[in-house]
Amino acid sequence: MAFLQPRFNPIDRMLVETQRALDTVFGNPPASRPNPAADTPDVVLDESERRHAAGLMRINHVGEVCAQGLYFGQAAVAREPETRAHLLEAAQEETDHLAWCAQRLRELDSRPSLLNPLWYGGSYALGVVAGLRGDGWNLGFVVETERQVEAHLDDHLQTLPEADRRSRDILQQMKADEARHAEQAEQAGARVLPWPVPSLMAAASSLMKAVAYRV
Ligand SMILES: [Fe+2]
Numbered sequence: 197m198a199f200l201q202p203r204f205n206p207i208d209r210m211l212v213e214t215q216r217a218l219d220t221v222f223g224n225p226p227a228s229r230p231n232p233a234a235d236t237p238d239v240v241l242d243e244s245e246r247r248h249a250a251g252l253m254r255i256n257h258v259g260e261v262c263a264q265g266l267y268f269g270q271a272a273v274a275r276e277p278e279t280r281a282h283l284l285e286a287a288q289e290e291t292d293h294l295a296w297c298a299q300r301l302r303e304l305d306s307r308p309s310l311l312n313p314l315w316y317g318g319s320y321a322l323g324v325v326a327g328l329r330g331d332g333w334n335l336g337f338v339v340e341t342e343r344q345v346e347a348h349l350d351d352h353l354q355t356l357p358e359a360d361r362r363s364r365d366i367l368q369q370m371k372a373d374e375a376r377h378a379e380q381a382e383q384a385g386a387r388v389l390p391w392p393v394p395s396l397m398a399a400a401s402s403l404m405k406a407v408a409y410r411v
């Protein structure tokens with residue numbers, strides 16, 4: 197396993213991975229870019245709208261927790277330094293998404309999913325499994341994930357309360373970022389994932405969405 201992260205011994209690596217997991221799940225990692233909704237006035241939503249918007253933003257926050265888990269898991273076993281760098285760079289932008297969604301959840305008087313440790317752990321394991329199949333698969337997994345997230349953000353932009361412009365601004369920026377992540381992974385040599393992998397990923401994410409809307 198010496199190819200994994202040659203600069204670190206196994207204990208160092210374990211500490212780095214643990215720190216990343218704790219930061220994502222329990223910490224409040226700062227965004228490196230300004231919040232896209234920073235200049236958008238907030239409006240008071242009625243109670244049912246507020247609860248619906250919070251449910252959707254909790255799903256999006258969980259999606260970003262999963263993205264961190266996936267990319268860190270994939271990066272841990274990536275063979276080529278370029279692939280690892282690509283994954284870690286994408287994870288940095290996902291940190292912005294994570295921070296923006298967390299902030300919006302607070303504004304909506306709500307909280308992240310209580311199951312975030314589970315979502316992160318499951319996604320990390322999935323990332324490691326995908327990554328062990330080789331870098332083409334690794335990048336193919338990124339493309340499929342980002343395309344599915346992009347489609348799901350479109351759904352949320354349809355169903356979010358019209359007045360919730362702050363959430364909308366955040367999702368629009370996330371959607372543009374996810375599309376770019378998919379394109380960059382395609383250019384870096386992603387392979388197309390065979391059936392039934394994309395369908396299984398879609399089924400797992402439907403389950404996640406149904407649970408995260410409430411818990
Ligand atoms: Fe994201």
Ligand SMILES: [Fe+2]
Nearest residue numbers: 342373374377
């Ligand atoms: Fe992304």
